[in-house]
Each structure stands twice: as structure tokens, then as C-alpha cells.
Amino acid sequence: MGKMVEIRWHGRGGQGAVTAAKLLAEAALGQNKYFQAFPEYGPERMGAPIQAFTRISPEPIEIHSNVTNPEIAIVLDPTLVGSIDVTEGLPNDGIVLVNSSEPPQEIKKKLNNQKVKVYSVNATQIALETIGKPIPNTTMLGALIKVTNLMKIDDAVEHVRSSFGKKFNQSVIDGNVKAVERAYDEVSG
Amino acid sequence: MAKTVALTGNAACAQAMRQINPDVVAAYPITPQTTIVEEFATFVANGKVNTEFINVESEHSAMSACVGASAAGARVMTTTSSQGLALMWEILYIASSLRLPIVMHNVNRTLSGPINIHCDHSDSMGARDAGWIQLFCENAQEAYDTTIQAIRIAENKNVHLPVMILYDGFIISHAITRLELLEDEDVKKFVGDYKPEKYLLDIENPVAVGSFDGLHGFYFEHKKVQNEVIERSKDVIVKVGNEYGKLSGRSYGLFEEYKLDDAEVGIVVLGSTAGTAKLVVDQMRDNNKKVGLLKLRSFRPFPAKELFDSLKKLKALAVLDRSSSTGSFGGPLFGEIRSAFYDGKNSPKIIGYIYGLGGRDVSLNDIEKVCNDLSDIVKTGKIKKEIDYLGVRE
Numbered sequence: 001m002g003k004m005v006e007i008r009w010h011g012r013g014g015q016g017a018v019t020a021a022k023l024l025a026e027a028a029l030g031q032n033k034y035f036q037a038f039p040e041y042g043p044e045r046m047g048a049p050i051q052a053f054t055r056i057s058p059e060p061i062e063i064h065s066n067v068t069n070p071e072i073a074i075v076l077d078p079t080l081v082g083s084i085d086v087t088e089g090l091p092n093d094g095i096v097l098v099n100s101s102e103p104p105q106e107i108k109k110k111l112n113n114q115k116v117k118v119y120s121v122n123a124t125q126i127a128l129e130t131i132g133k134p135i136p137n138t139t140m141l142g143a144l145i146k147v148t149n150l151m152k153i154d155d156a157v158e159h160v161r162s163s164f165g166k167k168f169n170q171s172v173i174d175g176n177v178k179a180v181e182r183a184y185d186e187v188s189g
Numbered sequence: 190m191a192k193t194v195a196l197t198g199n200a201a202c203a204q205a206m207r208q209i210n211p212d213v214v215a216a217y218p219i220t221p222q223t224t225i226v227e228e229f230a231t232f233v234a235n236g237k238v239n240t241e242f243i244n245v246e247s248e249h250s251a252m253s254a255c256v257g258a259s260a261a262g263a264r265v266m267t268t269t270s271s272q273g274l275a276l277m278w279e280i281l282y283i284a285s286s287l288r289l290p291i292v293m294h295n296v297n298r299t300l301s302g303p304i305n306i307h308c309d310h311s312d313s314m315g316a317r318d319a320g321w322i323q324l325f326c327e328n329a330q331e332a333y334d335t336t337i338q339a340i341r342i343a344e345n346k347n348v349h350l351p352v353m354i355l356y357d358g359f360i361i362s363h364a365i366t367r368l369e370l371l372e373d374e375d376v377k378k379f380v381g382d383y384k385p386e387k388y389l390l391d392i393e394n395p396v397a398v399g400s401f402d403g404l405h406g407f408y409f410e411h412k413k414v415q416n417e418v419i420e421r422s423k424d425v426i427v428k429v430g431n432e433y434g435k436l437s438g439r440s441y442g443l444f445e446e447y448k449l450d451d452a453e454v455g456i457v458v459l460g461s462t463a464g465t466a467k468l469v470v471d472q473m474r475d476n477n478k479k480v481g482l483l484k485l486r487s488f489r490p491f492p493a494k495e496l497f498d499s500l501k502k503l504k505a506l507a508v509l510d511r512s513s514s515t516g517s518f519g520g521p522l523f524g525e526i527r528s529a530f531y532d533g534k535n536s537p538k539i540i541g542y543i544y545g546l547g548g549r550d551v552s553l554n555d556i557e558k559v560c561n562d563l564s565d566i567v568k569t570g571k572i573k574k575e576i577d578y579l580g581v582r583e
Contacts, residue, residue, distance in 0.1 A: 025365050026195045035195070038364035041307070060367075062464035064328075064360050066550040 004057035005150065006067045010086050011076035014046045016137030020076070021052035024141060024150075027159040028056045031151050036061055049084055056150060074144060075099060076123070076136050078107075087113035097143055097187070099123035099136045104189050119147050119189035126182045131175040138176045142183030153184050191369040191437065198329035198361035201368055202268070202294055202354075203228035205336035207238055208376035211292075212263035212383075215243035215254035219273040220306045221358040222296040226268060248273040252280035252291075259289035260398045262388030264340070267291065270358060271298035271312045278316070284351045285320025286411065287398060288418070290343030290383075291351040293321075294336070297460065297511075298358040299547045307548020308358040310459060311512040313488075314521050316353070320415050322422055323489040325459040326356040330368040334439055335486075337371070340380045341429045348422040350415075355488075357461040359548065371437060379436055419490045426487055443492040445484040446499055448474060452481030454563035455500060455537075457526055458509040459485055462544070462551050466509075469556040480560050485522070493529040501530075503537040505566040507559045509579070511545045519543075519576045538566050544579035555579050 007024070011017030018039045025037035039052040053067040069089045075081055078100040086096055092115040098107050104118040111118070121143040123136035130139075138160060145156050157177050164173045196204065203225045206214070214233075218226045233242040243258075245251045248269050259265040269277065274295050284291050295316075299309040313323060322342060326332040332354060339352040356362065371379075387396050402408050427442050434440025445463075448470055449455060456466055463484035473480040483499060500506055508527070510520020518524065523541030530536040542559060545551045559579065566572055 022195075022365050029193065029195045029367055034367050036364050036366050038359070041359050041363070062467050063553070064357070064461040064464050065552050068552070 004055055004059070004061065005072065005148070006070040007054040007056075007072045007074060007144075008067055008070040009052040009054070009074050009076065010080050010084070011050055011052070011137075012080070013048045013050050015076045016135050017050055017076055018052045020074075020137035020140060021054045023138065023160070023163060024054050024144070025056070026163060027141075027151060027156055030155055030159050033058055034061050040066075049080060071095065072097065072144070072148065074140055076140060078102070081107055082110040085112045087111050087116055090116055092116065095119065095147060097121070097140065097147055099140055101125065117189060119143065119187050121183050121187040123183055126179050126186065130179040130182060131172070139179040139183045142180035143187035146184045146187050147189060153181070156180060191371055193367060193369055195365050195367055196329065197224065197363050197365050198332050198356055199224040199296065199363065200228055201329045201333040201370070202336050203232070204370055205333045205376070206266055207232045208371070208373050209264075209266070209337065209340055209380055210238045210377070211240055211266040213241045213243065213255070213258035213265045214267060215245050215251045215258065215265075216267045216269070217245050217248045217251045217273060219248070219270045221298055221362045222268050222270040222273070222294065224362070225294060225296070248276040249280060252277040252284065255291045255293075256280060256284050256287065256289060259284070259291050260287060260388065261390045262385050264344070264383040265289075265291045266293065268294040268296070270296045271300055271306075274312045274316060275300060278319075281316055281319040281321060281351075283399070286415065288349040289351055290349055292336070292339045292343050292354070293351065294332070294354045294356070296358045296362045297355055305547040306358070308360055309511045309546045309548065310355070311546075313353060313355050314512040314514065317489060317521060320350070320419070321489060322348075322350055322352040322419065322426070322487070324352065324354055324426070324486055325488060326354065326361070326486075327461055327463045327484060328368075329356075329361055329364070329366050330439070331441075332356040332361060333368060333370065334433060334437065334441065337376055337379060338429045338433050338441065342422065342425050344383055345422075345425045345429075346386070348418060348425050350419060350422060355460070360461045369437070375436060379433070423487070423490050423492055423495075441486065443485075443487040443495055444499070445486065447482040447484065449481035449483060449499065451479055452503060453479040453567060454505045454507075454560065455481045455483060455503045456507050456509060456556070456559060457483045457485060457496075457500070457522065459488065459522065460511065462509060462511065465551055465553065466556045469553055469560060472553075472557075473560050478560065478564065480563075488522070491525055493525070496526060497529050497533060500537065501533055505563040506537040506539045507563055508539060508541045509559070510541060510543050513543050513546060523576070538572055540566070540572055540574070541576045542579040543576070549580050551580060
């Protein structure tokens with residue numbers, strides 16, 4: 001990708017949207033790219049809607065404004081679709097990637113901008129089966145890579161291994177890697 | 190070899206503090222500075238540094254402990270933000286008048302109220318008369334680099350003044366970005382050992398510190414000396430910035446000029462907004478508009494003459510203040526820049542904007558508006574509004 005990509009993460013407090021935004025940015029370091037990852041600081045309460053942002057670019061990033069027109073919106077919690085406008089600021093060829101058991105065409109019906117490309121993956125189910133906890137953040141990384149080609153899946157997996165390796169035991173690492181790989185394979189659009 | 194890493198601005202500064210390994214740190218946590226204290230306290234607990242970390246009950250105590258430790262002869266650092274800096278107020282003046290080379294981050298956050306934890310520069314602008322050197326940083330890399338340089342600037346025998354390192358709360362402090370860290374050994378060598386000439390714990394050569402001066406004493410002369418000393422710190426800031434450039438490939442001065450050489454109009458700005466403004470300058474240049482930017486790094490000492498020389502060829506100039514000096518004629522940066530131009534011939538028309546208060550986002554459109562306003566001034570020769578707001582809701 002030649003230009004800067006801006007991503008907005010939608011989640012609820014406690015789902016790891018901020019961690020996911022950071023994980024993606026750090027993975028971009030392995031690609032020798034430049035990046036910014038930052039949450040929107042507000043009243044962060046468990047369960048309240050929150051946003052986080054990632055910018056990735058082949059060039060140094062100088063802008064320090066908010067991300068208002070991202071190309072990609074990632075929704076970690078399916079109940080946010082329809083309750084907030086996850087397409088806000090997205091261009092018509094933008095991408096909405098939702099953690100949901102519903103197929104993309106059903107999700108699209110609930111969006112304000114129905115021209116965007118919609119993808120879905122049941123990340124919560126995958127996370128439960130691989131990690132043993134319904135935390136969809138790392139899982140969604142796999143789906144994101146599939147729909148954007150931001151980086152190679154092998155590089156992302158390698159980053160998850162090295163990043164988690166510092167803090168977690170082998171079964172947690174393996175679970176997360178499996179989650180990323182399954183989401184990569186199972187995302188539909 | 191430098192290491193390329195992904196860190197927040199605060200984590201980068203905590204790393205710089207670890208590499209500097211100061212003798213004493215006395216600090217109190219406050220948003221958005223907290224994570225520096227957290228990380229540094231972890232380094233202390235894990236034995237990564239030899240620092241005596243003093244837990245204090247307030248920022249007033251933090252700065253007081255820093256003053257005591259620095260007067261005793263220690264290399265001392267601390268960090269704060271906003272209300273914390275405000276609570277240090279009276280001790281800030283003590284630190285500078287005692288010529289104590291304390292180095293402190295102030296992660297810029299507005300002053301309440303209404304209660305707000307987000308970025309603007311009103312906290313450090315309020316401390317602009319406190320006698321500290323104040324260096325503003327655009328991004329995490331600059332904050333890290335400036336932390337290391339600040340030790341050398343503060344402890345230089347011709348300076349011996351406290352240094353405040355400033356960077357934007359949340360925007361820089363909490364965003365993870367890519368930056369380069371120097372090797373621990375290189376930092377250690379660069380900052381060297383601190384060898385104060387006079388200090389309290391030098392029992393062979395006893396000195397009195399902080400004694401009463403009185404009506405017939407030398408208070409006035411002392412203030413004159415402080416002015417002279419901070420003025421000559423300009424040379425040291427440049428010298429240390431160049432030396433750091435040789436080590437890291439990143440040189441620093443009193444300010445950075447961006448596409449100013451042939452510019453007709455220009456913008457002066459502090460902090461992270463300089464990055465955003467550079468993008469707008471690039472866009473304007475693509476449309477053959479001769480716009481330039483000056484990012485001021487050293488607000489104290491204020492390089493009035495150097496700024497005049499750099500900006501005198503412009504036809505119109507906009508000064509962006511991320512703070513409001515309530516009741517004054519424009520923001521603090523505007524007032525000082527405009528004053529620097531008073532005696533100049535064919536000086537540029539100068540306008541001021543107050544922007545970004547309480548963390549209000551600064552968009553590319555905001556900066557474009559400033560450029561367009563400057564173009565209009567060049568075309569018509571008239572200023573519509575000398576002081577305006579940028580991005581305020583009407």
C-alpha cells in the first residue's frame with residue numbers, strides 16, 4: 001500500500017479495542033512501516049462504546065489530528081451496529097468489518113451508509129473455541145489482514161507470538177495464533 | 190546502534206529517564222503524565238536504575254524534594270502535568286533562582302475549569318515567568334531526544350538552570366508511534382557525570398542555600414543575573430542540539446524552519462500541531478502557494494532576535510497559541526512574536542489565533558483556513574481580525 005491507511009476500532013470498554021489498535025501498529029513496525037495508535041480518551045467504563053484508531057503508512061506520519069475519515073471501521077461488538085453509526089466519515093468504498101454471527105448482507109441493512117463493503121466473522125465464537133475467552137480483539141486482526149492485505153498473515157502470526165510471548169504462557173499464545181489464523185480463513189464478505 | 194521501537198510518548202520519556210539514571214526522582218502521578226511515573230517506578234523496583242525514588246504526597250512536595258536533593262548535589266528529575274504543575278508554582282521559582290539544574294517533563298494538559306484532562310499549553314504558559322528553560326516537542330521522538338539533551342543543558346556550568354520539557358498530553362503522551370532509542374551506553378556517555386561546583390553535602394566547603402535576602406539585599410541584581418544566564422543558555426541549547434545530532438542523526442536548535450526560505454506567508458506554532466501544519470504547508474506548496482512554518486522549540490529563553498531574522502521576509506504571519514491568556518491582547522506566543530517585530534522595517538502583518546483549548550482537535554481544514562486568511566491579507570493589505578479563534582463552536 002502506497003499511502004496512509006486509517007482504521008477506526010469500535011468496541012465496548014473491556015473488549016480490547018485499544019489493545020487491538022496497538023497490536024496492529026506494533027505489527028506494522030515489523031513491516032518497517034510507520035504508525036500511530038491511540039484511543040479516544042473519554043469516560044471509559046466497562047461496556048460503554050469506545051473508539052480507538054490506528055494509522056499505518058510507508059512514510060513518517062506527521063499529522064496529529066483525530067481520525068475522522070477512516071477507510072476501515074472494525075466493530076468488535078455486534079450490538080454496536082445500528083446503535084451507533086459505524087460508517088460515519090467512511091468513504092463509499094470504505095470497509096466495515098464486524099464481529100458477528102450474521103452474514104454481511106444482513107449487517108449491511110442496519111448501516112447508515114450501505115455503499116460500503118461489509119465483512120463479518122464470528123470472532124467471539126472463534127475466540128471462545130481457541131483462547132477460551134470471548135475476547136475478540138486478536139481474532140479480528142486475522143480477519144482484517146485478509147480483507148485489507150495490510151501485511152502477510154505469517155508476519156502477523158509471528159508478531160502475535162513475539163508480543164504475547166513476553167506476558168503469557170504457551171497455551172495462551174497458541175490459542176491466539178489459532179484465533180488469528182481461523183479468522184483469516186473464515187471471514188466472509 | 191539505535192533501536193527502532195513502538196512506544197507511547199510517555200514510555201519513550203521513561204526510557205530516557207532510565208538511560209539517564211538520575212540520582213533522585215521525586216514525582217507525583219497526574220493524568221496524562223501518570224504512565225511515566227508508573228514505568229519509571231517499575232525500573233526502580235526492578236533495579237534497572239540506581240535512583241532514589243521519593244514517594245511524595247503532592248506536587249508541591251515533589252518539587253520541594255527535588256530542590257532539596259538538587260541543592261545537596263544530586264542529579265534530579267521529575268515529571269508532572271497541569272494541576273500538578275500549578276501546585277508546584279512557588280517552588281518552581283525557588284528552583285530557578287537557586288540555579289538548580291532539575292529536569293522535568295510537563296506533559297501539557299489544560300488547567301481546570303471546567304474540569305478537563307486534555308491538551309493545551311495553558312499549564313506551562315502559566316509557568317513561563319518562573320525562570321525555567323522551556324523546550325516544546327512535536328512528537329515522541331523529540332520528547333525522548335530532548336529529555337537526554339535537557340540534562341546537558343541544565344547542568345552546563347554557564348547555565349545551571351532547571352529545564353522543563355513540554356509535549357502534548359494524550360496526542361503525544363498516549364499515542365504509540367515509531368521512534369528510535371539510543372543505546373544505553375551512548376546516553377550514559379552523552380549525559381556524563383554530574384559534578385556540581387557547590388553543593389550542600391560538600392562538607393569541606395560549606396555553603397548556605399536559600400537564605401533571606403531582604404530589602405537592602407541583592408534580589409534585584411539576582412533577577413538581572415537570571416535574565417543574563419537564561420539568555421546565554423541559547424548558545425548551549427544549540428551546541429548540545431548539534432552534538433546530539435552527531436550522535437543520533439537528529440540535530441536540534443532553538444526552532445525548526447520548514448519551507449520558510451522563499452515563503453511569503455508563515456505560521457508559528459508549538460508542539461504537535463507543527464506536524465499537522467507541515468502537511469498543510471506541503472499541500473499549499475503543491476498548489477504553488479508559498480507557505481512556510483516555524484516550529485518554536487525554545488519558548489524560554491525566547492529567541493526574539495533569531496525569530497525576527499528568520500521571519501522578517503514574510504509578508505504575513507500567523508501565530509498559533511494553544512493557550513488563552515485571559516484578558517490579554519492575544520495569546521502569549523502572539524504577544525512576544527509581535528513585540529519582537531515592533532522595530533523592524535517592512536515587518537510582516539501578524540495575526541494571532543487561539544486554538545485547541547481543552548484538547549479540541551486541530552484539523553487540516555483549520556490550518557488551511559489560517560493559510561487562506563494569510564493569503565487574503567497579502568492580497569488586500571488588510572487584516573480583518575488581529576486575534577481570532579480556530580475551531581471554536583459558535
